[in-house]
Structure formats: C-alpha cells, structure tokens
Amino acid sequence: MIQDAATAPIDLRDERLVRGLLARLRGGDTGQLPVVAGLLIICVIFQSLNGSFLSSANLVNLATECAAVGIISLGIVLVLLVGEIDLSVGSMSGLASAILGVGLTRYGWPLPVTLLVALAAGAVVGVVYGAIFVRFGVPSFVITLAGLLALLGMQLQLLGANGSINIPFSSGIVRFTQQSFVVRPLSYVLMAVVAGAYLVAQLARIRRRRTHGLSTGSPLVPVAKAGALLVALQAGCWYLNQDRGVSAPFVLLVGLVVALHIALTRTRWGRSVYAVGGSVEAARRAGIRVDRVYLSVFLLCGLLAALGGLLSAGRLATASISSGVGDTNLNAIAAAVIGGTSLFGGRGGAYSALLGIVVIQSISSGLTLLNLASSTRFMITGGVLMVAVIVDSLSRRSRAAHGRA
Amino acid sequence: MAENLLRLRGVSKTFGPVRALDNVSLDLNAGEVLALLGDNGAGKSTLVKILAGVHAPDAGSIMFRNVPVTIASPAAARALGIATVYQDLALCDNLDVVANLFLGREQARVLLSEEAMERQAWTLLRQLSAKIPSVRIPVASLSGGQRQTVAIARSLVGEPAVVILDEPTAALGVAQTAEVLGLIRRLRDRGHGVLLITHNMSDMQQVADRAVVLRLGRNNGVFDVARTTHEQIVAAITGATTEPATVRTATAPRATATEK
Numbered sequence: 111m112i113q114d115a116a117t118a119p120i121d122l123r124d125e126r127l128v129r130g131l132l133a134r135l136r137g138g139d140t141g142q143l144p145v146v147a148g149l150l151i152i153c154v155i156f157q158s159l160n161g162s163f164l165s166s167a168n169l170v171n172l173a174t175e176c177a178a179v180g181i182i183s184l185g186i187v188l189v190l191l192v193g194e195i196d197l198s199v200g201s202m203s204g205l206a207s208a209i210l211g212v213g214l215t216r217y218g219w220p221l222p223v224t225l226l227v228a229l230a231a232g233a234v235v236g237v238v239y240g241a242i243f244v245r246f247g248v249p250s251f252v253i254t255l256a257g258l259l260a261l262l263g264m265q266l267q268l269l270g271a272n273g274s275i276n277i278p279f280s281s282g283i284v285r286f287t288q289q290s291f292v293v294r295p296l297s298y299v300l301m302a303v304v305a306g307a308y309l310v311a312q313l314a315r316i317r318r319r320r321t322h323g324l325s326t327g328s329p330l331v332p333v334a335k336a337g338a339l340l341v342a343l344q345a346g347c348w349y350l351n352q353d354r355g356v357s358a359p360f361v362l363l364v365g366l367v368v369a370l371h372i373a374l375t376r377t378r379w380g381r382s383v384y385a386v387g388g389s390v391e392a393a394r395r396a397g398i399r400v401d402r403v404y405l406s407v408f409l410l411c412g413l414l415a416a417l418g419g420l421l422s423a424g425r426l427a428t429a430s431i432s433s434g435v436g437d438t439n440l441n442a443i444a445a446a447v448i449g450g451t452s453l454f455g456g457r458g459g460a461y462s463a464l465l466g467i468v469v470i471q472s473i474s475s476g477l478t479l480l481n482l483a484s485s486t487r488f489m490i491t492g493g494v495l496m497v498a499v500i501v502d503s504l505s506r507r508s509r510a511a512h513g514r515a
Numbered sequence: 516m517a518e519n520l521l522r523l524r525g526v527s528k529t530f531g532p533v534r535a536l537d538n539v540s541l542d543l544n545a546g547e548v549l550a551l552l553g554d555n556g557a558g559k560s561t562l563v564k565i566l567a568g569v570h571a572p573d574a575g576s577i578m579f580r581n582v583p584v585t586i587a588s589p590a591a592a593r594a595l596g597i598a599t600v601y602q603d604l605a606l607c608d609n610l611d612v613v614a615n616l617f618l619g620r621e622q623a624r625v626l627l628s629e630e631a632m633e634r635q636a637w638t639l640l641r642q643l644s645a646k647i648p649s650v651r652i653p654v655a656s657l658s659g660g661q662r663q664t665v666a667i668a669r670s671l672v673g674e675p676a677v678v679i680l681d682e683p684t685a686a687l688g689v690a691q692t693a694e695v696l697g698l699i700r701r702l703r704d705r706g707h708g709v710l711l712i713t714h715n716m717s718d719m720q721q722v723a724d725r726a727v728v729l730r731l732g733r734n735n736g737v738f739d740v741a742r743t744t745h746e747q748i749v750a751a752i753t754g755a756t757t758e759p760a761t762v763r764t765a766t767a768p769r770a771t772a773t774e775k
Contacts (some may be wrong), residue, residue, distance in 0.1 A: 142717070376629075378623050381614060381621055384607070384610060385618055387609065388607035388608055392607050397620070456608075457609055
C-alpha cells in the first residue's frame with residue numbers, strides 16, 4: 111500500500127530507520143532477551159537433572175522465595191538507574207527484621223506500628239545516604255559501605271545477647287509470608303483482570319495516537335497479545351493451583367514491579383531518574399532538581415530494603431544476627447544486573463528485578479534439589495553474575511560501535 | 516525596523532585579577548543572525564554566560580525588549596525568553612528525541628502525555644525542516660548534525676525570542692554544517708533573534724547579518740557582513756586594526772596586548 115505523504119501519520123513521513131528485531135540486537139539493544147534465554151536454559155538443564163524441578167510444588171516454593179530479595183532488588187534497580195549503588199541493602203533488611211522482632215516481642219508493639227517503624231527506619235537511612243551523597247559528593251559506593259557496617263552494628267545491638275528473636279507463628283507477618291495464598295477462584299479472576307487492564311491500556315494508547323495523528327499498529331496486535339497473556343496467566347495460575355497456589359508475597363512483588371514500571375516510564379519523576387542516569391549535567395541544565403531525584407531514589411531503595419527484610423523475617427519466623435547477612439546483599443544486586451539493568455546507569459527497568467530474582471532463585475532451588483552444598487551454589491551464582499556483567503559490557507560496547515552508546 | 520530584543524550597554528565582568536569583559540555593548544534585533552566573534556579569551560563565553568543567567572555582570576545594563584532586566588539564573592533566562600544551546604549540547608544519550616526535547620518540562624496530568632509531546636516534536640522538527648529519521652530512538656544513535664538539530668529544537672520548545680548558539684558547527688562535517696546553517700536561517704525566518712558564537716569565518720559569512728567582534732574583553736567593531744571583507748573582520752579579531760567607530764571602547768591594542 112502506498113500512502114500519500116500528506117495523509118500518512120506525521121511520524122511515518124520520513125522513515126529511514128532500519129527496523130526489526132535482528133538489527134536492534136546487532137546494535138547491542140538486547141533488552142531482556144539474554145535473561146529470558148538464560149532462564150529457559152536453566153529450566154531445561156535442571157528439569158533434565160531432576161524431574162521435580164518444574165513441579166507445581168517446587169514452583170510455588172520458588173515464587174514465594176523470590177518475594178523478599180526481589181523487593182530489595184527493586185530498590186537496587188532504582189539506584190543503578192541513576193548510576194549509583196547501595197551496598198548496604200542486606201544490612202538494612204537485617205536491621206528491619208531486628209526492629210520487627212524487638213518491637214513485637216520486647217516492646218509488645220502492635221504489628222502495624224512495628225511494620226511502620228521498620229519501614230520508616232529504611233526510609234530514614236535512605237534519606238541520610240542521599241543527603242550525604244548530595245551534600246558532600248562522596249561516592250555512594252563508600253557511603254553505603256560505611257552504612258553496611260553501621261547498620262549491622264545497630265542490628266546486633268538491637269538483638270542483644272541472644273542474637274536471635276523468634277517471631278510468634280500467630281503473627282500476621284508470619285502468616286502472610288508463609289501461608290497466604292490467593293484463593294483459587296480469585297486467582298483466576300485476578301489474572302483475567304491483569305490481561306484486561308493490559309488490553310484497555312493498549313487500546314487507549316492506540317486511540318490517543320490516532321487523535322494526535324500518529325501512526326498506530328493494527329488494534330488486532332494488542333488484542334492478540336492480551337489473549338496470549340490471558341492464556342499464559344491462566345495456565346500458570348492453574349499449574350500453581352495444583353499445589354498451594356499463587357503466594358501472596360509473590361503477588362506483592364509483582365504488584366510493586368508493575369507500579370514501579372509505570373512510575374519509571376510514564377511519570378515526570380521516572381523520566382528524571384533516567385535523565386540523571388544518562389547525563390547528570392544535561393538533567394541539571396534542563397531544570398531537573400537533580401538533588402531531589404537522588405534523595406527520592408535512595409529513600410525508595412532503603413524503604414524497599416526494609417520491606418524485603420520484614421518479609422524475609424516473617425518467612426523464617428525469626429530475626430537473628432544472620433538475617434540479611436551473607437548472600438542477601440549480593441543476590442539483590444546480582445538480580446538487578448542479571449535482569450538487564452546496566453551498572454553504568456540510565457538503562458534497565460523494574461522488570462529486571464523480577465526476571466533476575468527468578469533466575470537466581472531457580473539456580474538456588476535447582477541446586478538444592480540436586481543436594482549440592484551452598485559452596486557450589488555460591489560459585490555457580492557468581493559465575494552467572496559474571497556472565498550477566500559481561501553481557502552488559504559487551505552490549506554497551508556494541509552500542510558504541512553502532513553509534514548507540 | 517525590526518524590534519530590538521537585546522540591548523547591552525557597558526557590561527563588565529571581572530574574575531579576580533582577570534578583566535573578562537570591559538564595557539561591552541551589543542544589540543540584537545528580532546529576525547536577524549548576529550555573529551559574536553573573537554579569539555580565544557576574548558570574552559565570548561563570559562558574555563554568553565551572563566545572557567544565560569550563569570554569571571551576573573559587575574556593571575552595565577541589559578535591556579530585553581526595551582525593558583531593563585537582571586538575569587539571575589538559567590531558569591530566569593529561559594522564563595524571559597533567552598534560550599542557550601551550549602557546545603556540548605547537554606543531551607541525555609539514553610533518552611529518545613521526544614524525551615530530550617521536553618526534558619524538565621514534560622507535559623503530564625498524572626501520567627506523561629507522550630502522544631501530545633510526540634506530535635509537537637514532529638511539528639517542531641518539520642518547521643525546522645529537520646532530518647530526523649524517528650523521534651522514538653535514543654539520541655545516541657543520531658549523527659552529530661542530528662544531535663545539534665535536536666539541541667536547537669529543544670531550545671525552541673518554550674518559544675524563546677532569543678536563541679544563543681555556542682559554536683554549533685565546531686564538531687560537524689561539511690554536509691552536517693550546511694544542515695545546521697540552514698537551520699539557523701530558518702530560526703531567523705521564524706522571527707527569532709539569533710546570537711551565533713563562532714570561530715568559523717565561512718559560517719559567519721554564510722548566515723550572519725551583522726557581526727560583533729570582541730577582543731580582550733572589549734568591543735572591537737560591529738560589521739555589516741554583506742559589506743565587509745573577510746580580511747577586515749579577521750583583522751579586528753586579531754587586533755591588527757582598530758575600527759574607528761569603536762575607538763571609545765578599544766584602547767590601543769598594543770597596550771592591551773602587553774597587559775596580558
């Protein structure tokens with residue numbers, strides 16, 4: 111079909127771009143393709159080694175275990191997007207779990223108050239990091255490394271001599287993280303609502319583009335995609351429902367990922383986060399309050415780390431000196447990077463936290479099924495992280511070579 | 516005669532022991548391209564920064580549309596209608612063209628009005644006859660000339676009266692330079708007053724209506740480009756001659772040279 115230049119949509123009258131997936135991939139614009147491919151490979155390998163890897167029961171466990179570190183990783187995605195880092199998220203999550211334990215048992219605070227205090231602590235720590243970063247220009251690497259120690263100290267002090275506080279099994283947080291699953295009929299409705307919301311949003315976008323005289327694809331494409339999404343979600347839901355079902359913490363993680371995705375891609379705040387990650391100086395000259403962007407990002411990272419710590423304490427029904435110590439920190443950071451958020455700032459998105467944590471938990475769960483010690487698990491997770499970082503660097507180099515740096 | 520947009524009188528600026536600008540005057544009218552010429556250290560950048568609200572002058576007056584103004588900040592300069600495109604462009608490479616055009620002044624209710632911004636981006640780029648293949652690709656994948664075009668188009672988003680361009684062709688090849696010079700002509704045709712800072716004589720002669728020469732922080736002549744030779748202007752820049760018209764501001768060049 112040949113369109114008259116005057117009647118063609120305004121954005122298609124001068125189209126000289128090479129389009130197509132292959133050209134974009136060669137240009138280093140890999141997006142989240144490597145991690146999806148990696149996930150498929152992991153599934154195939156572990157399923158062939160142990161037939162119960164993809165069983166309903168194991169997937170339910172896997173999804174539930176993703177929640178805590180996945181939420182922490184979401185905060186890491188934010189700081190990485192502005193080109194900074196927070197190395198203390200593990201300690202922050204440990205401190206939050208200590209506050210939970212001490213608040214509930216020693217001081218007898220009601221659960222909502224305890225949760226609020228722990229979350230507020232996370233936000234305050236984030237603001238302090240942000241303020242030091244903005245005011246003194248100390249690299250965030252160093253600030254948060256110092257914070258890691260300081261927060262660990264606070265955690266130990268709170269927990270006292272015992273070093274461990276059990277959280278009652280009757281507590282709401284324990285029940286939420288261990289035993290809450292979406293009621294089966296509701297889970298199917300929820301998945302239908304998600305697919306429906308996707309369809310409505312896509313059709314509304316097409317309508318807006320049409321009223322502004324911009325090109326639109328066929329409306330059948332979003333209909334087909336929403337249909338595929340509906341089928342996939344319902345099938346996944348059915349499969350998990352063969353066991354205990356869709357766990358509530360996992361729904362919380364996915365909900366936060368979607369909310370943050372919308373905030374990052376469709377609001378002025380999100381645009382300023384990417385702008386700061388791309389070029390601080392350009393953002394500043396464009397009139398963006400760069401300081402506020404940094405503060406908001408560190409605040410959210412601290413808040414999400416605290417929330418992750420609460421969930422993980424609830425899941426273990428204990429707050430101890432080992433909460434948040436060890437691999438929490440590295441898993442959260444690794445998940446963000448494995449999921450495709452660049453260490454160099456300005457590239458990535460909320461979904462990378464979800465994809466990354468699913469990869470990490472799959473490896474961990476698969477190796478546990480094979481009865482491998484945590485020593486092997488660490489080495490393999492480290493190797494996967496190394497591969498992810500290499501992919502990030504390579505795609506960056508390839509972008510530069512294709513003029514897309 | 517066209518409306519006077521900017522009138523500077525006796526503007527001076529000192530940085531410690533360095534007299535960056537000494538009693539400089541300048542007039543810019545609507546619908547003209549005024550070239551600001553001078554050797555390194557002549558005070559061009561300082562003058563631009565004063566107009567952009569980065570520095571405050573120590574002395575002198577600035578009139579904008581015949582009203583005395585003080586330009587306290589870059590935001591104040593933009594609000595007044597003075598847009599500056601710096602040499603380094605200040606674009607975010609990871610963002611697409613639309614995002615860069617509207618950076619810091621996105622249109623949004625709760626969510627960004629992407630479609631409205633995309634349409635305006637196209638309208639603006641069409642008016643400038645700009646050759647941008649797509650507004651939905653990261654700026655990093657554009658050529659140098661296209662990036663310059665995006666930076667200039669961005670300066671026009673607030674419909675400023677005055678557009679200041681700092682060495683817009685410095686890093687460009689032949690074809691891209693021609694493209695940007697065409698763009699500068701279209702800015703003039705749109706009625707903007709364009710202040711073009713440049714080192715390049717050929718650019719100046721192709722697009723500028725008048726040229727103001729600074730030398731060692733002082734005025735060293737105002738030239739009607741169509742009626743002046745290349746050599747006369749070079750002489751004013753290097754200090755080989757002193758324009759009779761500006762004797763009051765330019766003291767003996769040899770004295771200033773030894774001062775340095």
